[in-house]
Amino acid sequence: MLRLQDVSIKYGEFTAISNVNIEVKSGEIIVLLGANGAGKSTSFRAISGLSKPHQGDILFQGRSILKLSADKIVQAGIVQCSEGRNLFSAMSVQENLQMGAYIHRRKKQQIKQSMEHVYELFPILHEKRHDAAGSLSGGQQQMLAIGRALMSKPKLMMLDEPSVGLAPLIVEQMFAVIQQINQEGMTILLAEQNANAALKIASKGYVFESGSIVTEGTREQLLANDRIRKAYIGA
Amino acid sequence: MTSIFNKRNSIIFFVLLSLIFPAVVPNDYFLYLMTTAFIWVIAVSGLNILAGYTGYLSLAHAGFFAIGAYSLGLLTVKVEMNYWIAFVLTLGITSLSGLLVGLIALRTKEHFFAIYTLCVGYIIYLVIDKWEGLTGGVRGLIGIPTPANIGSLAFDSVHSQYYLVLFFMLLSLLIIYRIVHSLTGRTFIAIRNSEQLATTIGVSTMKNKLLAFVLSTFFAGMSGALYASVIRFIGPEIAYTSVMFDLLMYLLVGGIGTISGPIVGAIVIVWVSQQLQFLQEYRMLIFGPLLTLIIIFYPRGIVGAFISLKTRAQAKKRKVPIVNESLTPTQKQIEEG
Numbered sequence: 001m002l003r004l005q006d007v008s009i010k011y012g013e014f015t016a017i018s019n020v021n022i023e024v025k026s027g028e029i030i031v032l033l034g035a036n037g038a039g040k041s042t043s044f045r046a047i048s049g050l051s052k053p054h055q056g057d058i059l060f061q062g063r064s065i066l067k068l069s070a071d072k073i074v075q076a077g078i079v080q081c082s083e084g085r086n087l088f089s090a091m092s093v094q095e096n097l098q099m100g101a102y103i104h105r106r107k108k109q110q111i112k113q114s115m116e117h118v119y120e121l122f123p124i125l126h127e128k129r130h131d132a133a134g135s136l137s138g139g140q141q142q143m144l145a146i147g148r149a150l151m152s153k154p155k156l157m158m159l160d161e162p163s164v165g166l167a168p169l170i171v172e173q174m175f176a177v178i179q180q181i182n183q184e185g186m187t188i189l190l191a192e193q194n195a196n197a198a199l200k201i202a203s204k205g206y207v208f209e210s211g212s213i214v215t216e217g218t219r220e221q222l223l224a225n226d227r228i229r230k231a232y233i234g235a
Numbered sequence: 236m237t238s239i240f241n242k243r244n245s246i247i248f249f250v251l252l253s254l255i256f257p258a259v260v261p262n263d264y265f266l267y268l269m270t271t272a273f274i275w276v277i278a279v280s281g282l283n284i285l286a287g288y289t290g291y292l293s294l295a296h297a298g299f300f301a302i303g304a305y306s307l308g309l310l311t312v313k314v315e316m317n318y319w320i321a322f323v324l325t326l327g328i329t330s331l332s333g334l335l336v337g338l339i340a341l342r343t344k345e346h347f348f349a350i351y352t353l354c355v356g357y358i359i360y361l362v363i364d365k366w367e368g369l370t371g372g373v374r375g376l377i378g379i380p381t382p383a384n385i386g387s388l389a390f391d392s393v394h395s396q397y398y399l400v401l402f403f404m405l406l407s408l409l410i411i412y413r414i415v416h417s418l419t420g421r422t423f424i425a426i427r428n429s430e431q432l433a434t435t436i437g438v439s440t441m442k443n444k445l446l447a448f449v450l451s452t453f454f455a456g457m458s459g460a461l462y463a464s465v466i467r468f469i470g471p472e473i474a475y476t477s478v479m480f481d482l483l484m485y486l487l488v489g490g491i492g493t494i495s496g497p498i499v500g501a502i503v504i505v506w507v508s509q510q511l512q513f514l515q516e517y518r519m520l521i522f523g524p525l526l527t528l529i530i531i532f533y534p535r536g537i538v539g540a541f542i543s544l545k546t547r548a549q550a551k552k553r554k555v556p557i558v559n560e561s562l563t564p565t566q567k568q569i570e571e572g
Contacts, residue, residue: 048435074437086432088425098418099425103437105418152437 001026001187002047002078002156007056009042016042017211019056024156024189029182031198032191033222033232034208040191043208044158047189048080049073060156075103077155081145081162089134093125096133096144100151111151118147121177139170143177150181157181158189163197175201195232199223207232253401263393270397272505273404274462279485279497280411281454287492288415289447290427294479295336295352298359299452301474303329303459305363308376308469318383322460329456330449337448341441344430353476360474375470379463396465403461407454412494414450423447427492488529490536499537 002024009016017039024030032040045051047058049070058065065073088096097118101111119126122143128136133144142162149157159178163171171194179201182188192198199205205222207215215228222228257266278300286292306328310321336355343351363370370376382390382399390399414420422443425433430440463469472478481504489500511518533540 050431050435069439070434071437071439074435079437080435082432082435086429088428088432090428091421091424095421099421099438100436102418102422148436 001061002189003059004043004047005057005059007043007046007053007058009046009051009053011051015211016051017046017208020213022206022213024187026155026187027182027185028204029178029188029190029202031195031202031205032189032208033193033195033198033205033228034191035193037210038208039211040208041160042211044080044082044160044189044191047073047078047158071103074152074154078158079149079152079154079156080158080160081149082160087133087141087144087148089132091133092130093133093136093144094129096148097125097151100148101153103152110153114151114153118150121150121180122147139166139174142166142170142174146174146177146181154186156187156189158191160191161193162190163192163194171197193232195222195228250405257394257397266393266397268505268509269502270393270400270465271462272502273397273400274458274465275482275485275501275505276404276498277407277461278455278458279482279489279501280407280494281451281458282482283451283486283491283493283497284411284414284423284454285447285451286486287496288420288427289423289444291341291444291447292349293340293352293448293451294349294476294483295340295356295359296451296455296482297476297479298356298474299329299333299455300459300462300478300482301359301363301469301471302332303456304463304469304473305370305376305459306456307460307463308379309369311380311464312376312378318380318464319385322382325460326453326456329459330453333449333452333456334445337445337452341444341448353479356474356479357476360471360476363474364471370471373471375468376463377468379467379469381467382464400461400465403457407457408494408498411454415494419443419446484526486536488526488536490538490540490542492535493538493542496536496538503537 002022004020004022007020008018020039020043022030022032022043032043034040042051046053047065049065049068049072053066060073060076060078063076065076065078068076088099091099094115097115098111101114104110104114119129122140124140125143125147128140133141136144146159146162149159162174162178166174175197178188178190182201190198190202195205199219199222202219204218205216206213207222207228215222215225217225256269260266260269278296282293282296303325306325307321310316310324311318314321316324336352340348340351340355364372366372367374381396384390388395390396415423422433422438425436425438426440426443426447433443434440459473462473485500485504486497487500488504489498490496508518508522511521514521529536535543
């Protein structure tokens with residue numbers, strides 16, 4: 001479904017990622033593991049069109065999306081749920097969700113259905129639908145960010161560190177929902193530092209270290225890898 | 236529910252007030268003053284779409300105001316076109332020039348955008364000032380006709396012009412209100428909030444920024460056209476930077492990013508500066524510190540200050556009973572005891 005071929009990105013003279021190869025098949029949950037600054041977010045920025053690679057190619061459903069602008073990539077079916085719970089904080093929860101459906105703005109009926117779906121996944125958002133997004137707690141903001149991404153009905157959803165700064169219980173709920181979304185047919189690309197939680201639901205993972213992929217493998221392979229266990233799972 | 240009722244009531248109250256205003260003022264001069272204030276309201280509200288809601292501070296709008304005024308003036312005086320056809324053409328001309336400028340200007344961001352548009356505004360001033368063959372240069376353009384009759388409605392008196400400008404102001408405000416509260420308006424706000432975030436949910440930011448830019452120049456043009464036909468004499472100074480800073484002052488004092496801000500700002504400042512007229516050039520000695528204080532203590536202007544006071548009062552009202560109800564019986568006893 002999505003394939004990164006030898007993608008490299010430079011910020012000025014600094015090479016943020018080099019020769020990254022990632023393959024995501026339809027229906028999978030793929031996780032990118034790595035510490036801060038290892039290149040996970042940069043890879044996401046490359047896929048969503050915010051940073052253009054100086055080398056390599058990105059194919060989505062067999063077509064190169066390198067030349068597409070960021071908003072066209074959303075229309076093609078890839079949406080990013082960015083790190084740091086980037087919301088429109090002055091808008092209400094419901095308005096944030098409506099903005100998420102921007103590319104479907106003519107399809108009123110569909111928007112209504114997706115919104116009901118999001119409220120089903122996160123009932124707390126329905127309760128707070130008229131509150132300003134900025135007034136929500138961290139976990140609720142993360143839910144809203146995921147909900148807003150769902151509103152665009154993507155084929156592939158990218159989640160950048162959905163667990164960061166959340167209480168362990170909330171993290172568990174969050175991953176349960178991610179798994180549920182995946183079972184409903186969504187392909188998911190996840191960036192995480194919390195390898196333990198992420199590998200529970202992912203089928204395959206890539207490990208980033210200082211801008212390149214050092215290890216890749218299925219969940220079982222990664223869990224069996226001593227180095228990975230020491231570095232990211234702590235067991 | 237009551238708040239909607241209040242809002243609606245106060246809108247009705249102010250519209251009625253503006254309708255009977257000509258009957259209660261002692262002389263035509265006040266009416267004339269109010270008419271010019273309304274004209275500024277249109278221009279500032281237009282600027283507000285771009286600077287207030289989309290987050291792009293344009294300093295070229297005095298230029299577009301002047302393009303509107305000169306287009307109408309030239310079309311009616313030199314081409315001798317029918318007034319209302321010229322009026323509609325003027326709106327087209329300003330919007331088109333807005334489109335062309337916007338296409339280039341919007342490639343820049345933040346202070347670079349402000350500096351770029353400041354230059355564009357100054358270039359427009361220079362063109363008007365130096366192109367004597369077309370604009371009459373420093374001598375300006377005189378004898379611009381008053382708006383032509385519509386049926387039996389004539390617009391040659393101060394009263395009738397007041398109502399005409401009031402009509403256009405209310406129409407503009409209604410249109411802007413509808414835009415701001417639509418998905419388009421929310422898209423503008425999303426861009427102000429974070430342009431990158433807006434793109435990652437699929438908003439074509441360039442298209443929307445351009446739309447905001449063109450809309451704001453449309454209203455600047457309308458305002459300029461009305462100005463030309465009410466004042467009936469225009470000179471290149473209406474494109475000058477000081478006019479731009481007047482517009483900005485109305486917006487900031489009134490409240491940037493609010494619908495009523497431009498109305499409050501333009502009317503208050505036009506009246507206050509009128510009252511301080513007797514001080515002549517010394518009035519800036521009062522005005523300057525006053526402005527500085529407002530910007531420091533109320534960065535969102537008079538309307539912004541009013542809104543925050545209101546929400547604070549509401550929060551207080553809501554909080555007090557809830558706290559009391561939530562107390563358990565023992566806590567109540569403790570408090571009472």
